[in-house]
Amino acid sequence: MIDMLEKLKEEVFQANLDLVKYNLVIFTWGNVSAIDREKGLVVIKPSGVSYDNMKASDMVVIDLDGNIVEGNLKPSSDTPTHLELYKNFKEIGGVVHTHSTYATAWAQAGMDIPIVGTTQADYFYGDILCTRDMTPQEIETAYEKETGTVIIDRFKGINPVHVPGVIVKNHGPFTWGKDAHDAVHNSVVVEQVAKMAFIAKSINPNMTMNNHLTEKHFNRKHGANAYYGQ
Amino acid sequence: MIDMLEKLKEEVFQANLDLVKYNLVIFTWGNVSAIDREKGLVVIKPSGVSYDNMKASDMVVIDLDGNIVEGNLKPSSDTPTHLELYKNFKEIGGVVHTHSTYATAWAQAGMDIPIVGTTQADYFYGDILCTRDMTPQEIETAYEKETGTVIIDRFKGINPVHVPGVIVKNHGPFTWGKDAHDAVHNSVVVEQVAKMAFIAKSINPNMTMNNHLTEKHFNRKHGANAYYGQ
Amino acid sequence: MIDMLEKLKEEVFQANLDLVKYNLVIFTWGNVSAIDREKGLVVIKPSGVSYDNMKASDMVVIDLDGNIVEGNLKPSSDTPTHLELYKNFKEIGGVVHTHSTYATAWAQAGMDIPIVGTTQADYFYGDILCTRDMTPQEIETAYEKETGTVIIDRFKGINPVHVPGVIVKNHGPFTWGKDAHDAVHNSVVVEQVAKMAFIAKSINPNMTMNNHLTEKHFNRKHGANAYYGQ
Amino acid sequence: MIDMLEKLKEEVFQANLDLVKYNLVIFTWGNVSAIDREKGLVVIKPSGVSYDNMKASDMVVIDLDGNIVEGNLKPSSDTPTHLELYKNFKEIGGVVHTHSTYATAWAQAGMDIPIVGTTQADYFYGDILCTRDMTPQEIETAYEKETGTVIIDRFKGINPVHVPGVIVKNHGPFTWGKDAHDAVHNSVVVEQVAKMAFIAKSINPNMTMNNHLTEKHFNRKHGANAYYGQ
Numbered sequence: 001m002i003d004m005l006e007k008l009k010e011e012v013f014q015a016n017l018d019l020v021k022y023n024l025v026i027f028t029w030g031n032v033s034a035i036d037r038e039k040g041l042v043v044i045k046p047s048g049v050s051y052d053n054m055k056a057s058d059m060v061v062i063d064l065d066g067n068i069v070e071g072n073l074k075p076s077s078d079t080p081t082h083l084e085l086y087k088n089f090k091e092i093g094g095v096v097h098t099h100s101t102y103a104t105a106w107a108q109a110g111m112d113i114p115i116v117g118t119t120q121a122d123y124f125y126g127d128i129l130c131t132r133d134m135t136p137q138e139i140e141t142a143y144e145k146e147t148g149t150v151i152i153d154r155f156k157g158i159n160p161v162h163v164p165g166v167i168v169k170n171h172g173p174f175t176w177g178k179d180a181h182d183a184v185h186n187s188v189v190v191e192q193v194a195k196m197a198f199i200a201k202s203i204n205p206n207m208t209m210n211n212h213l214t215e216k217h218f219n220r221k222h223g224a225n226a227y228y229g230q
Numbered sequence: 231m232i233d234m235l236e237k238l239k240e241e242v243f244q245a246n247l248d249l250v251k252y253n254l255v256i257f258t259w260g261n262v263s264a265i266d267r268e269k270g271l272v273v274i275k276p277s278g279v280s281y282d283n284m285k286a287s288d289m290v291v292i293d294l295d296g297n298i299v300e301g302n303l304k305p306s307s308d309t310p311t312h313l314e315l316y317k318n319f320k321e322i323g324g325v326v327h328t329h330s331t332y333a334t335a336w337a338q339a340g341m342d343i344p345i346v347g348t349t350q351a352d353y354f355y356g357d358i359l360c361t362r363d364m365t366p367q368e369i370e371t372a373y374e375k376e377t378g379t380v381i382i383d384r385f386k387g388i389n390p391v392h393v394p395g396v397i398v399k400n401h402g403p404f405t406w407g408k409d410a411h412d413a414v415h416n417s418v419v420v421e422q423v424a425k426m427a428f429i430a431k432s433i434n435p436n437m438t439m440n441n442h443l444t445e446k447h448f449n450r451k452h453g454a455n456a457y458y459g460q
Numbered sequence: 461m462i463d464m465l466e467k468l469k470e471e472v473f474q475a476n477l478d479l480v481k482y483n484l485v486i487f488t489w490g491n492v493s494a495i496d497r498e499k500g501l502v503v504i505k506p507s508g509v510s511y512d513n514m515k516a517s518d519m520v521v522i523d524l525d526g527n528i529v530e531g532n533l534k535p536s537s538d539t540p541t542h543l544e545l546y547k548n549f550k551e552i553g554g555v556v557h558t559h560s561t562y563a564t565a566w567a568q569a570g571m572d573i574p575i576v577g578t579t580q581a582d583y584f585y586g587d588i589l590c591t592r593d594m595t596p597q598e599i600e601t602a603y604e605k606e607t608g609t610v611i612i613d614r615f616k617g618i619n620p621v622h623v624p625g626v627i628v629k630n631h632g633p634f635t636w637g638k639d640a641h642d643a644v645h646n647s648v649v650v651e652q653v654a655k656m657a658f659i660a661k662s663i664n665p666n667m668t669m670n671n672h673l674t675e676k677h678f679n680r681k682h683g684a685n686a687y688y689g690q
Numbered sequence: 691m692i693d694m695l696e697k698l699k700e701e702v703f704q705a706n707l708d709l710v711k712y713n714l715v716i717f718t719w720g721n722v723s724a725i726d727r728e729k730g731l732v733v734i735k736p737s738g739v740s741y742d743n744m745k746a747s748d749m750v751v752i753d754l755d756g757n758i759v760e761g762n763l764k765p766s767s768d769t770p771t772h773l774e775l776y777k778n779f780k781e782i783g784g785v786v787h788t789h790s791t792y793a794t795a796w797a798q799a800g801m802d803i804p805i806v807g808t809t810q811a812d813y814f815y816g817d818i819l820c821t822r823d824m825t826p827q828e829i830e831t832a833y834e835k836e837t838g839t840v841i842i843d844r845f846k847g848i849n850p851v852h853v854p855g856v857i858v859k860n861h862g863p864f865t866w867g868k869d870a871h872d873a874v875h876n877s878v879v880v881e882q883v884a885k886m887a888f889i890a891k892s893i894n895p896n897m898t899m900n901n902h903l904t905e906k907h908f909n910r911k912h913g914a915n916a917y918y919g920q
Contacts, residue, residue, distance in 0.1 A: 109667050117337070117338040134673070136670075185257070192256055228278075429792060434800060437799050442830065443861075561885060631807065
C-alpha cells in the first residue's frame, strides 16, 4: 500500500520546493500537504527540516486522525490544521500554509483582502476572508486543530472551491486546491493580490469594484462555459 | 504568405519572454501581439501556455476579425482587446497587456497615474489615464472587445502615440508602441512610473509638476528637434 | 591557545557572509561577532573590509576589554557595543548588527515593532523594543559603548533570551543568539517582521493581537514542553 | 595626451556598469562621468547606448565647455549638468545621475530627504536637499545647464563635499564624490536612505533625530579624527 504513495510524496516534495522558488517562505516557515482520498492518507512536509536538505522520502504519511503511517520524522506542527481542512472541505486535494509577506500583513491587520481587481476574480469569487480572533480556550487547548475550526467557521455558506484560501488572523494564509501543485499556485495568487491590494488601498482607501466584473472573470475561467486559459 | 510572418512570430515570441525578464508577469498573466499592417494580420501569444514551454511557432496568426489564419493553439483570451486597439489606433504596431504589480494597483485604485516626474514625461505626454467603469452590459456581452471600447473612449481627443498606454479600471495596464519590442519597453516604463508615483504620493499627497517640464522632456525626445537618446 | 579559536573564526566569517546572502547588508554595513565564554575572548569582523575580499583569517580576536589578542586588522568600530552586550547578557554567544532596511526604518521612526503576528511570537516574547534617545554626553564621549548602555537600560526586567534583539533609535537593529549563526537567524526574523508590521500598520493602524497567541507561539517553540520545529 | 585618459575611461565605464549592478538604472536611465582636473577634461557615458553593448572605448571625452575632444558618439544629454557641477564644485572628481526608484520618488514629492538615521549621517551632513522649481525660462532655454544652476543655487552656504548629492525636483538624484567610483557609492547610499526614510515617514510622520548623532556619525568617518571604516 505504501509504495503507491511514492508519487504523492514526490508531488508534495516538489510543491514544498516551489514555495522557495516563488519566494513565499523564509527558513522552514511553510508547509504543503496532499491527500489520497481513496486511501484516506495525507502526505505532509516534516517538521523543522530545512528546504535545502529535504528529500521526497522525508515526507511523512499520516491518516486523517494524525497517526503516522510512514516516515521517520515528525509531521509539520501545522498538521492538525491541514487535517481539519481535508475533513471539512471534501473536494480539496492539497493544502498550503505560508507566512508570505503581504498576505501575512493583511492577517496581522485583521482584515479581509477586498476584491478590487480582476486578478483576484480570476481565482477567488470575492474577498479573501480573515478569520475571527481565537478564544483563549481554543488557543490553549488544541491550538492547531482549532486553527482549522476558525477557518471552517468562516466558510459557513461559502464554497471553498470558489474561494480557495483564507488568512488566519495574526497568523498567515492557508490555501488549497485540487492537488498540492494547485494549492501552491493559489498561495502565489494570494500573495500577489495581497500586495496589489495593499498598494491600491494606500493610493485610494475608497476603491471599489463592480460585482459584474467578479462574476465575469470568475465564470470565464471556472464556470460551465469557461474559455479563459483553457 | 504565411512564411513571411516567421520574423514577426519570432519578435512576438521574444517580446513575450521579455515580460518575464522584466518581472512584469507571474504565470501566464500577460500577452504581447504585433501587427503586419500590409497583410492586415496579427501575431499573438497563445492562451494559457506557460512561458517556460512556449516556442516561436506557438504564436497564433489571426486576421483583424479574430479568425485564426495559422496556429494550432487558441489565441490569448485578451485578443479582442488587442484587435480593437489595432483597428482604432492606426499608427501602432505592437500591444502588450500585463497585470504588473504597481500599474495594476493604480487600476484597482481607479485613478490616473499623475505625471509628477520627468521619467514619465520622457515617454508620456501627461497622465497615464484610467478607464471608466464598464457597464453591466459591456461586461456581460463582448467583454474583451468592450475592454477595447472603454480604452478608445478614454482617448477621445488624445493622440495614442503621445500617450502609449492606459490602465483599465480594476484590471491592469495595456501599452503599445511602433512594434512589439517598443510596446514591451513602454510596459516597463508604466510599471516603474506607477511604482514611483505610489511612493511619491505616500510622501506628499499634494505633489505637483510644472507643465513646462512635461513639454520639455517629451519634446526633447519625441519632438521635431529631438536630441535626447538619439 | 589561539589555534583553538580557528573554528570560531570560521563560524563568525560564515555568519558575516550570511548577512549578504540574506540581503541584510549593503557595502560593509554590518558585523557579526561570537564569544568563547571559557576563554573570555570575542571574535569579530574587521573594520571596513569588503565582504567580497574577506577571509576567515581576517577575523579579529579581542578580550572583553577590547584589547586585540590576534589579528592584523582593526576590529569593527561597533565592537564596544558588542562587548557591552556580552558583558551584560551572560547567556548569549553571538551578536549581529546591521542597517537592514525595514528594521532600520522602525529605528528611524523611533517606535517599537509591535507584536501583531505569530511570526514574531515564534521568536520574540513581545514587542521588539526601540531604545531611548542617547544624551549628548553619551554621544560625545564613548559613543559605541554607550550604545550598549541604552540597550541594557531598555532590557531592565526583560530576559534578553526571550527577546533576542532590539532596535537602537535612529540607528538600526542589534540581535543576538546562542551563537553567531543563531544571531544572524534572528536578524533575518527582525527584518521580516519589521517589513510585515510596516505593511500591516499601513493597512490598519489600529491592529491588535491577543496576548494568548504570543504565549502559545513562544512557548510551543521555547517553553518546557516545546514541540514546534523540534 | 588622449592616451593618458584611457585609465579614466575604464573607470567611468566600470562605474556606469556598477549602476546596473546596484539596481539603480533601467534601460539607459543613468550616467556617470569623471574629470581629469589637470587636463580640464571630462569623460562621460555616451547618449542612448545600452549598458549591454557599451565598451570603455565608447566613453566620450569633452572639455569644460562641452566640446568633444575624443569619441565617435554623442555625450549623454545630461552633460551640461555634469559640467556645471565640475565648474562650481572644485573638489569633486566624479558625478552620477540616475532615476533610482526611491530617490526619484522624493524628487517627485518635491521634498528634502530628512536626516533621521545614522546611515545617512555616515555620508551626509544633514538632509539630502531638493532643488526649487525651475522657471519656464530655465526650462525652455538651456535646460540641462540650468538644471546645474538650480543645484548650485541650493548649495549656497553648504559644502558639497559634506553633502555629496541632491535631488532635482520632479527629476531625480545627482551625486558626486572624489572620483566616479565614490560618486556611484554615494548614489547607492542616497537610494537606500531614500527608501528607509519613506518607510520611516509612513510609520511615524513626526520622526526626529538628535543633531548630536549627525555630528558624531559624520565626524567619526569624515572628521579630523576619523576612526570609522578606516
